[in-house]
Structures are given as structure tokens and as C-alpha cells.
Amino acid sequence: MKSSRLFLFCCTGIFFLAGYVGMLGAGKIKNNPPKVEILMPGNESTFNWDSYIRYTIRVTDAEDGNSEFEEISPKEVFLEVTYLPGSSKTNENNAVKAAVISDPPGFALMKSSTCFNCHLVKAKLTGPSFLEISRKYAHNSATISMLAKKVIKGTSGVWTNTIMPPNPDFTEEQSKQMIQWIFKNAENPNRNYFVGTEGNFKTRTKPDNGKGTYILTASYSDHGLKGIAKSNQRGQHTIVIRSK
């Protein structure tokens, strides 16, 4: 009696497991994309020059959870802030359209690794800013290769006594992609990057014509379906704030 129940139980389990795998194969079970919302500041709100803008971001994801309940790590939520001089509607619309849809490979790798635990793009954290790194080295293939090796092997004593830990899991190609992203983006005076679901950034001093716009794009890449490679999805939200 007991063995027949066990047999029935096993058969049922195999049936459902086979069904789940079949649905995955047929693409019927899908990972839902995350919903990213910039709660503050409001879209199309105005800002003062030379003052702090406080931002808050909420991420909800059917599989990963809700950032407000700390089910999503703030360290996986990013904000890109782009400054546009003047008040041209065309420029603004183009910038919103161009707002990141997918991250370049190097930046995506950096976001999913431990880079941002110790580095920010424009400001010092435990390690030097990516801006400082970009300014320190010549932008050529030799330094890209040299720095890519440093990322993998680690360094010490380059920036005072700071130790850069080794990252042996990166390939040299991946490491190069990250350095290339830093060289291409870190020195852009009109763009900054922030990590976390809340924080502040400071607006510029008032330009001569008194007009300017900031494009804010928050993003989060979810963790995908367990056991299903490359099933993760990215969500983003872009807003515009304009000078008063």
C-alpha cells in the first residue's frame, strides 16, 4: 500500500516537473521585467541652480521583490543623470529617446560585479573615482591591456595605500570592456552615475542663459529565472527636470 502511494507521488512529481520544463522550453513561463519608477523628483518638475536634488527610486519585480521592502539590493539600482544645456525641446526629446535601453557590455559587467562597492564614477569611495583613473592614464590599447590585467590580478600602492583586490573571474576581454567603458564615459562632464534607491545630486551653477535640463534614467537588471541562463530582464524609467 505504502509503496503504491510512493509510486503515485513520484509519478505526479515527475509529471509536474516535466510540464514545467516543457513550458520553459516552449517559452510559456517567462521572467517578468522589473518595473522601475523615479518617485522623486517628479517628471517635468523644475529645479534651482546650485542646489541639491533629492531622488528616490522604487523597483518592483514579480520574481525579485520590492525595493521598498528591501527585497531588492539598493546596490543594484542605478541612476544616470545627464545635463543638457539650454532649453531646446528637440535636444530634450532626442536625449530622452537616446536614454539607455541596454547597458554597454563593460558597464553591464561593472554593475553586476563588486566594482561599485569601492568606486564611484565621479567621487572617491574606498578606491579612486573612475574619473581619476581615466585622467591618470593615456587612452590607448596598451594602457587598456595593462589596466585590464591589473583589474584581474589586483594592485596595491598605486593610489596611496589602497589595495585593489584581484578579480580572477573576469576574462581579459571582459576586463578590457570595463576599462573601455571607463575611458569613454567617466570624463563626460555632462553625465554622472549614482548607485542606490535614494540620494542627492547637486545642480550646476547658473549658466549665462539661465536655462538647462537634466535627464534622469533609473535602471535595474533583475536576476532572471533560477537556473535559466540569460533570462534576466532590465527595467528603466526616464524623467526630465527643467530649470526654473
Added chain:
Amino acid sequence: MSAGAGIASIAIPDNLYKDEDASVATHPDPEKKFKATKKVIVAGGGIGGLCCGYELMKKGHEVIVLEASGRHGGHVFTARDGLSDGLYADFGAEHITKPGYERYWGYTREFNLEVLYYPRRENQLRRIDGKFYTEAMLSDPSELKKLGFNEREIQYLSQNPWTELRSLYNKPYLDKFTDEYQPFGVGYDNLDTISLTDFFTKDGASPAALRFMGSTTSSALYELWQGGILKLRGVPLAPPKLYRLKGGNQGLPNEFAKRLGSRVRLNSPVLSIKHGQSGVTIRYKEFNEEKEMSADFFVCCIPPPAFRSIPVEPAFPPEKQYVIDNVTYDSYSRVVFQARSKFWLEDKLSINLDLDHPDIYNLWQVADEVETHRVVLMASCPGGISAQRALAGLREVYPGKRDTIELALVKDWTKESFAYTCERLPFPMGELKKFWPNVIKPHGRIYFAGAYADNLNWGMEASTRSANRVARDIDQA
């Protein structure tokens, strides 16, 4: 609400700063009873913030300590979770010295805390170029010669500890420092643009010595000043005698917090600061609810890398902002191994190991007074490391036959949201005048304390010293 206007009249209930825990003695200073009571917000509930809050409270002032995270103590953190038999480990600040740490020792007496000798610097085994050296080997002239030291260094190291090598070159310069808070004007100002490596080279250091004590990014002036401070305090460069608190170093922050009672608020990060001639008003979160609070003074015990993301209006003058933007810290992972036995004794080895491995720097035993056959070993490792990778690194180079490790846990400080910083790093070469004394100078009604805000960068020492300095200054303001 304008800065300083109507202090506490709007946002703070009258009883906010009252001692809400009558069972906790406040020890008000009777001499201060006729002085005006000052209202002080201390931001940062690490050992510096708690110590400062406690000292201000003792002087009769009304104080609130706001801690951004869900626990106080900051980088002083004793963990028991996951360990068996009552074992524990200090994942952050883990030792004090004697001499040195006078304030800290004072508190151990005041709170009757038991201090244990901590032999983690005894019988060190150092791995150099893949070979382990005992202390005896590193004082043996023939071994030292093979490592490339010159005759003068060989003679010195044969009579002095390996860790004191720098003293051979520093010592003749240190007598000129007579005030430990004044690095300038003693005749060495020009050495701020000379690297430590160049400075030692000039005095005849061998390439071998430069390898172990040189630096091309630290200045000779900074090095001499730090050596001068230690000399004035009667402390060796790398004190061999270390101590710790029985039951874990978090015992001291706990004692401060116990006496401060409900004045310490957790999960209360500061969001913004407005300050003026008569006071400071802040916005902060109290477990997700945004609130405002005003006071006469604000003490920043938040490490600058976290503080620089908090808006301050009006902005600090450029020289102060430069310090806040550019003070750097080290950060790392701590890995704890629990083992079934003192396996190294079978190999007749010391467990105080300098491993020179990229995934695990060094290893030593903690909590050795706990009565159990099990042992807990602590390792310093780079940020981002997993416990298993650190264990693999240890097993790759461990000089004995086998270990009995049965558990590996990691605390990665670099992943912390608020207390990711450990100790302040040396100021960059050629920039001492930009940082000192600006790093400790108050601005208006904002004061600065913590591990970064003293002359010597030893975490718990700098925290307790700067906390006392600021409490005194606000009391006398």
C-alpha cells in the same frame, strides 16, 4: 525652517533629550550645573559617535545620537552568529595597544570591562617569496643577507624586531616633534613632496628594505610625523603587545549605548543639514519616516566617504570641502574559520601567519579564552572575496600538513551601506597642508570626530580621542 531659528521649538518635543532611562546613571558634572545646557545632534553611532554622545551627556548636555544602520557600533562589530560553543569574533576593530589607547583604557576601567592579552603578534611566521620565515630566521644575519639587506640593516634587524625596521631610518628625525598635533615648522616641511622611498633611499636603504617599508605615494613628512606622534606617546611603530575585550570589542560601544539609553536612535540616517550662526537643523529618517530636528551643535561622526553624499547648506568653505571629498579609507573582508582543533600545534607552527597571498593576507586566533576544543581563526582578505576562496588560498600556502577547519564565514565590509570604511589612509604626498589641520577643524556649529578626525589614524584610538576633544570643545563653546 531656517537654520538655528527657534532651536527645538518646532520639531523637538520638550522631553526629547530627557534621560528616558532612569536606571542608567548620567554622572552630570556638578561644575557645569550653572552652565547653559546645549542641545547636540551626533550623527553616526560608531564608537566615535557613541563616545562623544556619552561625554556630552556626562557634561550635562542634551544629546541625540543618530545611527543610519540598524545597529550601533559601526566598524566595531563582534559576531557570534554561525559560530558554535559560544565562540565569537571581532570582524572589525580588533585590538588595542599598551602603551597607547589611553582614552580606551580609561573607559575599560570606568566600565569595569575585562581586557585580555591578545598574542596575535607573537611568533609571527612570514611568507616571503613563497618561503615561510620565523622571527628567529628574520634576525639571522645569513638569512637577512640572502634577502638582500645591507650591513647596517642586518645589524639592526639582528637586534630589533622585523616590524621596527623603519625605526632604523626614522628615529634620528623624530625628536624634533614636540607637539603631536603640529607636523609643520619643525624643519621637515619640504619632505611632504619627497616620497618615503626616495627619503629612505637618500639615507642608504637597500632595495630589500624599500620593498618592505618603502612607498612611492606616501610622503616622508607624513611618515615622520606619525612616527613622532608614537614616540611622544611612548608607543613602538608596530606594538608587539596587543589586547582586546573579553567577549568582544563591541563591549565598549555597548557600554556607551547602554548609558545613553534611548538617546541613541537606530535606522535614522541624516538626509540633509542646514546650519547657521545659532544652530543646526537636519532632516533625517527615523525607520523610513522623514523628520526634522534642530539643535545648537552638530557633531559629524560619519566617515567622510559617506558624509560627502549628504547635502550641507550653506556649503562648507572650499578647504573644508576638499577634505570631505578626498579623505580616503581602507576597506576589506574579514573571514572567520572555525576549526575542530588547534591543528597547527601538530605541525609545531605558530598560527600568527603573514600569508602574502592575494586572497588572504594574514591569519590569527581569536576568542581563545572560550572553553571548547574548537577554535576560531580570523583572516584579513580583500573586499569581494568569498569565504571559500579565502579558504582555498589558505590551503594553497599553509605550511603544515592539514587543517581541521569545518566552517568559513565572511564579513565583507566593502558591501556595507554605511560603515564600509575602516581606517583613514595616509594623506596623499604633497597635500598634508590641505588636510591638516582642516580635517579636525570645526566649521561654525558643525564639529568633526571619528576614526578619521585625529592626528594618528588608529581607528578606536582616534575615535575616542577625537570624541573627547569635540565634547570638550562644545562644552566650552
